[in-house]
Amino acid sequence: MASRVSASGWGWRHASRKQWAVSDLDLTIEPGERVLLLGASGSGKSTLLQALAGVLGGADEGETAGELLVDGVPPSALRGNAGLVLQDPDSQVILSRVGDDVAFGCENLGVPREEIWPRVREALAEVGLDVALDRSTSQLSGGQKQRLALAGVLAMRPGLLLLDEPTANLDPEGVLEVRDAVARVLDATGATLVVVEHRVDVWLPLVNRVVVISPDGGLLADGPPDAVLTARGRELADAGVWVPGHPPAVPARNTSRGNELLSAQGLTVGRIAGRAMGSESTAGTVAFSRAGLDVTVHAGTTLAITGANGSGKTTLGLTLAGLLPPIAGELVASDELRNGAGPHPIQWKSRELLTRIGTVFQEPEHQFLRSSVREELAVGPRALKVSTAEINSRVDELLQRLRLDSLAEANPFTLSGGQKRRLSVATILVGRPRVLVLDEPTFGQDSRTWAELVALLGELVADGRSIVAMTHDPLFVDACADIEVRL
């Protein structure tokens, strides 16, 4: 039974905010429609999805205006009717075995036991997740975890499928896995779909309506995909949506290659000294080692480390960055990069690293240390014992350049995703390192932040610095990489 959605003058304001997250929304979605929901960051797309899923919370969480109904009743009264899949694969896995995780929703809805297991098998088959029911969920790849989450909501037989950037954190293969699984599910169930996603091209083949919500309230556009994207494409692209035919600007390549800065021969990398262990972003400690790698980093170039989730990109990058010791082989800094320090980056002091190799972590929160943006930026130069006047001038320059000046006194943890990313890059740039190592710099970014980052990195390379980026973003590799190391 596909669900019908109707909103009239609906709005929501989070209890801790002055601004309405969504306001004056008038929208009707007929049963079986497949809607791609677009809008600039901060226009309230996720809020709308959570409201439709009935998980927005009661009056103590925020204030509601107007009316939002699913099949004629408020969504929170229809527990289990809407299936919501979120962006982060790791935070959606609930139980430790695949079968139990899929069964979780059915149990909560009070489905009789003998009916649960056939539903679980059916749901797993529909999303194409062909693993044993007692398989450990922590051993699944990102794409598999997202399909697991999809199976979990599917087993509840929802009339409304809500997807909040379900593929933003996945490698290109994972993106297609999930998209195709959703297509199969919709064909089989006929459920109504609302999907939020920056990367429009992925979902275009699947949807038959595009709705654009405005950050100022109400809708900007609503209609068949082609019509909306033709009429509003430019505007959407400027707001950060990835619209086909409106690619973000890419800077010119730097053609002058400088001297060698880092060179690794026969390098074996792993996570724990002496033991070749590693795990990317997830909890599953999949044992692996990458042996016999030869990598050279030249000034004025960009080196991209690519490979599927879990292939050891982060481990290799952090080893090149002088943060993890090589398990075997040698990583040597050239005299030019060394500049008085020893030959092996892992033996440098933390302070020596600052002006030589800077690392931007995938999760910006991992590297924040202070309670204001300005203080955060001053940490590095202070460790280098730079004069106060010089610190202030460096910090002011970066604040302005990365559009963070209005946020100078804000707490880094309260920034938006794009702002956090810019700040984490700035905290490293302030030390003026020769080599910059960035872990998934474009991960989950909208097209506007993406273009800003790529432009900034282009300038740094033109300035004779070198970039090492662990990435699974093919656009980034096309736009920036001079050399690609594929794991």
Added chain:
Amino acid sequence: MTHPFSRVNPVAKLGSALLLAVCLILTIDWVSAGTALVLELAAFGFLGISAKRFWWRTLPVWVAAPLTAVTILLYGKPSGTIYWEWLAVRVSDGSIDLALATALRVLAIGLPAVVLFITVDATDLADGLAQVWRLPSRFVLGALAAFRLVSLFLEDWRFLELARRARGVGDSGRIRRIPGQVFAMLVLAIRRGSKLAIAMEARGFGGTGERTWARESRFGWREWIVVIAGLMVGMIAITVSVVTGHWNFIVG
């Protein structure tokens, strides 16, 4: 892992270990603990646990027992002949008896607790606690889901360490950095936790309707055997101790 013991309901294992422990903390003499230990070691042979796994997992108990004994030997309440005295240290008949009894007791309570839990799966334990012991499912399942996040937190902690080095503040004051890192950890934990809560709620968790259970948590004859075995070991130990005149109530 197809040994029948690994399929015994974790709740029964928990109950068995608890009953045994209660019997053994009522008294502090070497006879009861020694009797229990002999019976336990004989029983472990039937549980399908490999020798390597047994020694590896129970290693902390084997280390803890003599350490406790030495402490009591040196500082325990003296009585009878005093053999050696130096500052606060007094080794006497009484402290030797007490040290021996304590070492045996740590082993007799610690070993079965570890061994019974080697084969326990967290999900099965949660099923048992909610279905057999009727603990509220909201708390049991909430704790179970949160437990899964622990490995993500460990990962976060490692990244926080590396990031301190990358930010130029990793040279000194490892201890002094801990409060800051703990704060960052908490922020990350709250964020992960609230995301998990949304995901759980979106799957109907915390609703008002009656919840069903996909996995039945059974409590049959196998479980009763394990519980009764634990109680029996404790009772036999008490009986032997009373009959041989070594029984002494720990209180009073």
